[in-house]
Amino acid sequence: MDVGEIGVEQELNAIMASAAEGDEYAFARIVDAHHDDMRRVCLFIAHDHDLAEDAVQNAWSIAWRKLRSVREPAKLRPWLMRVAVNETKRALKKRSRRTEVESLVARIGAPSGRDPETGIDALDLREALKRLDPDERALLALRYVAGFNATELASALGITPSGTRNRLERLTDRLRRELSDG
Amino acid sequence: MDKRNAFERQLANEIDYEVGPPQVVDALAITRQAKTTTPRWRFMTMPNAFKFAAAAVAFLLAGGLLLTAAVTAPSDERVAPATEVGTTEAFPTGLFVSTSLDDWFMRFNEDGTARVFIHGHNVFVDFEYKVEGDLMTEALDVDDGDPDMSYQWAYDGQILTMEPIGEVSETHPYTRTGGAGWKFVPDPVEVVVAAEEIEAGGTVYSTWAVIGIVPGAEVPADAYLEVADVMGRIATEPIAPGQPITPDMLEPAE
Secondary structure, three states, X not given: OOHHHHHHHHHHHHHHHHHHOOOHHHHHHHHHHHHHHHHHHHHHHHOOHHHHHHHHHHHHHHHHHHHHHOOXXXXXXXXXXXXXXXXXXXXXXXXXHHXXXXXXXXXXXXXXXXXXXXXXXXXXXXXXXXXXXXXXXHHHHHHHOOOOOHHHHHHHHOOOHHHHHHHHHHHHHHHHHHHHHO | OOHHHHXXXXXXXXXXHHHOOOOOOOXXXXXXXXXXXXXXXXXXXXXXXXXXXXXXXXXXXXXXXXXXXXXXXXXXXXXXXXXOOOOHHHOOOEEEEEOOOOOEEEEEOOOOEEEEEEOOOOOEEEEEEEEEOOEEEEEEOOOOOOOOEEEEEEEOXXXXXXXXXXXXXXXXXXXXXXXXXXXXXXOEEEEEEEOOOXXXXXXXXOOOEEEEEEEHHHOOOOOOOOHHHOOOOEEOOOEOOOOEOOHHHEOOOO
């Protein structure tokens, strides 16, 4: 760790400590750094804008009260994601199946057609992603939206880094095989 | 680029498309909302039809339990009094768990205050209640413009049922639970439990272990009492949600 990294970590420590003591401006800096990624992760899991927004706001309410339980700055982002993902899954569990059909509608500029390198059609991929369960979607969202590496995924999901690598590899291989066969 | 890398790139692009571009965040407003409100349950965003359906299902469940209770002897461990139905003095106090959502609890105190909360989360709503005959009226401790809600209640020594009178308000605790039936929790004990399933070999992180409420008769003598005692420990066996955590389920602390 070089001097610059030490400085950043010390600053993060100070921000977390102030936020945990109730400094709303310090807490807002944490919100500013993580909120949008949390929202996008939850949105991919839930396919429901309102539910994702509610889940993330709930996650912040929990974070406001439990932030002091996070001791290291490196654990903060995985912890926040973990709380947001849990809140999303909890909300999905309670939600009526009738409201579950709301999904992200196609937007202008959506990937379309067959990818020249994989040969997989974008629409088939989109449909396959919709069929994944919330745990699988959470794994993909944390990897590709939050950009987590295996260690961060492990911290967020509560499993070992090798376990997360295996799960991710199995999931992407399965998707690729399904879509290639189709 | 091999097929796997190409697929990962396509997958990442598709996910990026689905979640849309980053948005501007009003961090201070989000902070102030987090600070001043307890998390609101998602029943609030459900259509009214579903809420009523959920309430109806819960009522039927509670009805079944009432029928069962009618033919079985009441527990000797109860703290809340067995009661004639619907007299002011007989309204029970103590801890109750929803019969339809097993992580929702409601505690009625003798001083007329009450709290509804979700097991393992700092999600709760405080309110005051008053009882007149078979009517219980709850008033939220927030100025949200909603009228107080009244319920017709009955208690058989095990199950407290509360049927809302009039239109169901979206902001009252009862509505958020979506249930009419609440089962009395005898001799509740607070110990460390798994918030959700912990796999064997998994590390116990802060959001995985919480203080839970368990009937005293079900608590192992060596269950942990502090979350800090299990943080960062490795599970040696699968631990089910709600299960009290004991030393033999974890690798020894370093």
